[in-house]
Amino acid sequence: MNHKKLILLTLCSFACMNHGFNVSYDGKNPYVSYETSWGKERFVKEDYIKYFPFYEKYVEALRILHPHTINIKNLPYPYCQLQQILPFYGRGMYFNYKFIKKIFQHNNIVHAIEIGALYGLSTRHIASLLPDNGKLLAIDPWDYHAGMYEQFLSNVVLTGLTSKIVPIQKRSDQTVNDVKSYSDSFDLIYVDGDHETAGVLSDLELYYPLLTKNTGVICGDDWLLKTVRAAVQQFAEKNQLTIYAACNFWFLRDEGKYQYKTLIDADESIWMFNK
Known part of the structure; x- marks a missing residue:
């Protein structure tokens, strides 16, 4: 061959x-x-x-x-530190791809953050939607078992996305200062790391201020999980934000008050953050 x-x-x-x-x-x-x-x-x-x-x-x-x-x-750092490239491993669960695609269709997303990457299924999809000059910072400790980080790096290498995906092997609460060195603000932040209420709330409090003013989108996975939903609701109420959610996806918009709206059959304009 x-x-x-x-x-x-x-x-x-x-x-x-x-x-x-x-x-x-x-x-x-x-x-x-x-x-x-x-x-x-x-x-x-x-x-x-x-x-x-x-x-x-x-x-x-x-x-x-x-x-x-x-x-x-x-290869660029840290991919050049691999001892070997492992066979591709595409396993994962990712059901928000249509929602993420809509966000990209209606907004100019160049700088993005993903909190929680695992083997990179959602990471690769988000990165594939970025322009050639786009960057996605993938934040994850990859400490669940040995070899996870190397597998993530290998998957990115094998899909030709090393120029777009920047892995940061740390916990999200230890990474805020690191991400500021890449960009002053971010157009998209996708939250899918810690699934306990305190952890999700911490991610929202730490990363929401990093959004591009007036046009940045913060969104995430696991709306169906009680613990995640509680954190999103607490943060939205505290900051008087609107929650848009459906299925297992959610995002926040500043519409002047705390409220919940479903994404099912919603007007297309809700996806536009650049008005």
Whole structure:
């Protein structure tokens, strides 16, 4: 085989078609999905059921470079520190791709932050939407088990996104000063790190001030989790912000008061932060 040939792979995410939190159920009954879901007590049951018909599995189409065609020494930092490039590992759960794409369609996103990257499924999607001069700072300690960080780096290398994705191997509460050295402000901040209320609230308090004034978007994953929702609601109420949410996605807008609005069938103008 010619090692310079690009391999085109179409990869399905780890999650099932109908709901990302129940990988063992691929049926169409939301009640069965909920009742058989691991850790069901973590979710807001009413919304789990209500948004069930709107879930779609994420299919990631990637052009994967063959590792033997890549000279590690020529890669930017920190990718050049890899001892070897590991085989691509595309596993992950990411159901917010349509919402993220809408944000990009209606706004000028150049500088972005992702809190919580794991193996980079959402990271790669966000980075692929950035312009050529765009940068995505991926913040994650990658300390869940040995080799996670190297796998993340390898995945980025193999998808040709090293010029756009800047990994920062730290906890988000230790990284605020680091990200300021890359940009004075950020057009998009995607929160998907700590899922406990205190951790999410900390991320919102630390990173919300870094948004580009009047046009920056802060959004995140896991709206269905009670702990995440509580943090978003507390922060929004304290700062008199509007929560837009549906399925497992949420974002905040400054509309002068604390309120909640659904994204389902919402006017297209809500996605425009550059008015």
